[in-house]
Amino acid sequence: MKKSLLALAVLGAFAGAAQAQSSVTIYGIVDTGVTYTSKAQTPAGGTNTGSKFAMNSGVIQGSRIGFKGVEDLGGGLSAVFNLEAGFKNDTGALDDSKSTNTLFRRKSVVGLAGGFGTVLLGRQTDFADTISAYTSVADFGGVVQNSGSALNRLQGTRTNNSVSYTTANLSGFTGNLMYGFGEEAGKTSGGQAFGLGGKYDNGPLGLGINYYQSKQGSTPADTSLLVGTTGQGVAASTGNTAAKVLNVVASYQFGPARVYGNWSRVKQDLNTAAATGLTAATRTTAATLALSQKADMYELGTAYSLSPSLKLLGSVQYTRADFAGLDGKGKLTQYNLGADYFLSKRTDLYAFVSNLRATDMKNPGVAGDTTGNDASQTAVTVGVRHKF
Template identity: 50%
Template sequence: MKQSISKLVAIAAVAGGAANVAHAQSSVTIYGIIDTSINYTSKALLSSGSTNTGSKMSVDSGINSGSRLGFKGTEDLGGGLNAIFQLEIGYKADTGAFDGTNNGVANTNTLFRRLSVVGLNGNWGTVLLGRQTDAVFQYNQWTSVADFGGITGNVGHNLDRLEGTRVNNAVRYNSPTFGGLSGSILYGFGEVADSSSAGQAFGAGMQYVNGPLGVFTAYYQSKLNADATATSSDTATLVAGNGKAGDTAVKVFNLGASYQAGPARLYGNWSQVKQPLATTATVPSSGVLPSGYIIGGANNNKANIFELGINYALTPTLALISSVQRTNLNYAGTSNTGKLTQLNIGTIYSLSKRTDIYTVLAHLRASNTYNPGAEGTAAGMNNNQSVLTVGLRHKF
């Protein structure tokens, strides 16, 4: 009997130890993207403040997908609960330099500017803490961002957040999926004493996926922080000193859908961005609009951004891609309106599951607004600009 009891105790101890090992199972993954391209840009400004233009050849990083290095991991805590983390650095593959900007906003001291989160997940959903995007970044799989990435950024996606704009000091909850429907809520703390609204950010979104159909909607807003010059988000903000702490700087609404019809993925979306603190600027006698008359600039109080596109799988390894973006701009204190229209055509050829070559011809036309530059390679003038890109992208 004593021997039997001893054996049972020994088996129980081994089983308990095995269970503890199972609960403590963890994994860490190193991943990244290297995206480098050769670009020809027409009508690029010769220098800042100049009205003269010329053609430009360049080797650039992250024209389609931002070059990055990331670390992510999970630990099984038992009972269906997991601890998770993710850290992501941006860098410039063409020079090897640290990429300390996001949507034109400098973060020179931000190492993990792309992502820095820790959280818990289970069958009840996921909670994440740290610097992160709101839900609309996950929904960009239904938009041109999935094919063209940053190529469509300047014409509107940097402003409407579809490319992923980060929020500091944020808490985010992602729900489980119920019948194809899932949701997400984000709150960014301004961390200002005696003011819950200063620097505050809020985002919410939902998506519905049913076979070939994907539909999404999202809303986001952020407020000026304590010194009234910025918000907790990397979203482009208005002229320093315009407004006071706690004033709403930007409001964004997104609605879009995608449908897979055989080899063709068809998609379309609309975003509206309001900047309540926009101010009126005087147009110079030269007639050339200043940089304030730019999408997301200090004078733009409302932007409506429309998009249609298609990805057609010609073969299992070759996709033909095309999209058009149109942005209608309204300016504060004036009847002036501006328009940006960008046409994109290209191909994605997969050499393997991790490596592809992409080619894109993008043409951006600006009417009564400052030209931000097609693909972001170089700013243009108040007319039109074309960019031809051939890129090599490797994911690991």
């Protein structure tokens, strides 16, 4: 009897050890807010404007459900995976702007991790998404995307068919390399992408830099180059450089206040006057950041912890954009104020007010809506976010 009990105890110990060596975690975010927008464009491309109330999912962070796991392979080596699906909490639909029915649109990777760092293969964001933690994206999320951070990749743009290597933390420094396969027969450069980035954390100081370049093709790795609802790129421009993006960010914690600033430059060589069809007469109604040949984006902001539960937020974004064949620069300026109150570590309430102004270009509108012919738009949002 004693031998049987001893055997059971040993088997139980081994089972517990085996279970500890492999784990799968289910996690997610549900983020939903109600937004009042002034001077929103009327339906069907109308030129009139009117106020609008709407419920939007993913105001600060995209609503999502994810699965991540790790298996201890021994010798300090682990197998890892991460699958993450985005959804719209206000409707329950998949959050898939390209309408390609992509289940794990946000992330789909598998790889190896150890003392050398981490290697991941699949669909993933480049390092601009990592260093966005030092910017207003960490506090305001999608509210600031239309003033430039969606174009400069700080909002988290995916690269398909990619492999990335991230170093281990080296005395505060972490580096990253990425390559995306264009998967085009007969032309390796068609649709390919690559990125190089790094960050440095030292107490209150945070610094980050990232460079990303992608080329057009029939199946571009850079998902920002996909058009329509087919998940395809522009085959006629195969192998031509379509996007060059540089981000430089910095953040410093002064007691209860975090202050930050950053600059990004985006060059889109394929955006020519012939391609966009822009004229001086249509500039203020059709010239968007996505059609610019070059854009410089600047930001300053702060997050002040008034108490352990309450943060007061403020930021300003300024963007200058050049359009092929047109003199002068289009300008966007966005002002944001907000408050974020944490009911617990996992649940918070937030309120934002933002004003976005455009000069010599179309006003894209504060996230979620667009303007008609008005150069200024204001949006007020209140919402709740829960993490699990």
